[in-house]
Amino acid sequence: KAGVTQTPRYLIKTRGQQVTLSCSPISGHRSVSWYQQTPGQGLQFLFEYFSETQRNKGNFPGRFSGRQFSNSRSEMNVSTLELGDSALYLCASTSGLYGYTFGSGTRLTVV
Amino acid sequence: GQQLNQSPQSMFIQEGEDVSMNCTSSSIFNTWLWYKQEPGEGPVLLIALYKAGELTSNGRLTAQFGITRKDSFLNISASIPSDVGIYFCAGPLRDSNYQLIWGAGTKLIIKP
Numbered sequence: 001k002a003g004v005t006q007t008p009r010y011l012i013k014t015r016g017q018q019v020t021l022s023c024s025p026i027s028g029h030r031s032v033s034w035y036q037q038t039p040g041q042g043l044q045f046l047f048e049y050f051s052e053t054q055r056n057k058g059n060f061p062g063r064f065s066g067r068q069f070s071n072s073r074s075e076m077n078v079s080t081l082e083l084g085d086s087a088l089y090l091c092a093s094t095s096g097l098y099g100y101t102f103g104s105g106t107r108l109t110v111v
Numbered sequence: 112g113q114q115l116n117q118s119p120q121s122m123f124i125q126e127g128e129d130v131s132m133n134c135t136s137s138s139i140f141n142t143w144l145w146y147k148q149e150p151g152e153g154p155v156l157l158i159a160l161y162k163a164g165e166l167t168s169n170g171r172l173t174a175q176f177g178i179t180r181k182d183s184f185l186n187i188s189a190s191i192p193s194d195v196g197i198y199f200c201a202g203p204l205r206d207s208n209y210q211l212i213w214g215a216g217t218k219l220i221i222k223p
Contacts, residue, residue, distance in 0.1 A: 004153070031209065042199070043154070043213040056210045090153050098144060098203065098211070102153025 002026065004103035006091050012109045018079040021106045025072050025093030032074040033100065034066060037088040046089075049074055081110045113138045117200055117214030123222050130187040132217040134200030143183035144201040144211070145174050154199055158185070192221050 005024040013019050025032050034046040045058035049068035066076040072093075078085055086109050092100040117134045124130055134143070142161055146154035158169050160176035160183060167174055171188045187194055197216040204210040 033209070033211075042215040043201075043211075045204075045210050045212070048209045050209070058210070092153070098142060098159060100156065100211070102155070104152050 004091055004093050004101050006089075006103035006106050008106060009104065010107045010109075012111060013081050015081055015083060015110055017081050018077060019081060019108060020075055020077045021089055021091075021108075023074045023076075023091030023093075023103060025074070025091075026095075026101055029093035029095045029101075030072050031094045032068055032072065033092045033094075034074070034076050035090045035092070036060070037090055037105070038086075043090065046076065078108075083110050086110045113202075113205055113212055115200055115202060115212055115214040117217055119217055120215070121218040121220065123220050124190055125222050126190060126192060128190050130190055130194070130219060131184065132186075132198060133182060133184045134214050135182040136202070137181065138205065139180040140183075140202040141180070142203055143174070143176050145172075145183070145185050146199045146201060147196050148199065148216070149196045157198075187219075190219075190221065195219055195221055 031050045033048040035043040048056040052068045063079045068074045088105045090105045092102045145157045148154040158174040165176040173186045175184045200214040201211045
């Protein structure tokens with residue numbers, strides 16, 4: 001079966017712009033989580049959605065937001081981009097508690 | 112708050128050597144997860160541990176859930192070039208069934 005698909009793979013944006021990243025989970029998985037990964041900081045939890053509802057949110061500013069659609073696909077949005085937002089953004093889906101399957105990520109570079 | 116301390120930060124090893132890495136916390140965990148991430152890809156789950164003292168293997172990989180519930184260990188026997196990557200430990204955040212916290216990773220490099 002198809003894995004978790006994240007688009008785009010790479011993105012370059014300018015400071016102050018906004019960006020939307022997309023994640024299509026494994027078919028049948030209703031939980032989608034987003035993480036930010038930067039060198040030296042590891043994976044930092046952004047938020048988790050289940051059945052279109054945000055169940056958990058990490059300690060990120062309000063510029064980071066997300067949503068989930070009825071088909072479980074999820075998007076995350078970052079407004080007013082800052083240089084420090086440059087990172088690999090990972091999406092993971094699961095049908096159970098901890099059996100997360102990750103996508104390959106979107107590499108965002110803010111210049 | 113809860114934190115996972117992973118060590119070593121990186122390891123340079125010869126092919127064929129055994130590798131050991133660990134993850135510790137000042138908090139108790141009920142589940143320990145070990146993931147591997149290769150360049151350009153997302154992390155892949157290697158082993159999940161659910162019970163204190165549990166020892167679980169996946170091929171040449173063996174992981175243990177520490178009896179204090181505050182640590183976990185991952186061993187790789189007879190390393191091969193494809194073992195290169197970053198190994199992460201992770202565990203569920205207290206009071207949350209759906210949020211994981213992660214160690215900073217152990218980068219495994221094979222000496223030529």
